[in-house]
Amino acid sequence: MPKLKPRTDQILLGSIVALQLVFSAFFIFDLGSEVFGWRSVPMSWEFHEAVQLITIAALLLGSLLGIIAFRNLARQRKEMARQMLVVRNSFHQLIQQSFSEWGLTPSERDVGLFILKGLSNAEIAEVRGKSIGTVKAQVNAVFRKAGTNGRSQLISLFMEELIAD
16 A cells, blocks of 8 residues: 555545535535426436546545555554553663662662652552551652652653653
């Protein structure tokens, strides 16, 4: 299947849809003129057949271009999903590398991940089954080892890496 550029897809599909609408209007008028007697002069059968053949060709072309556009969108979606997986894995590796560089313990690593996920100290304590005091100490250790003053600074360290060129 040919791969069309997005702008070309839009122009071609728009043209085909416009053509299909024009010929659909012709058929509606043709039917209405036969039912309600709107036309006083009969249409030649050659002209009528030519319009039908052009309409069939336009419908087939529209269907073909719709299939091409659908396949292109499916391919783009699949590629974006792959790229997101790469970014997600890279981000996870960045987090783990930073945690190693900072010398976080396994418990502090867990707490650090929960901080990055946006959990509060109370939520972290509940999820980990630890006391709030233990979690506060671990949170402070994460901030100290990372060289940050709080959650927003910790998160911004990773956000800067994520959006850096």
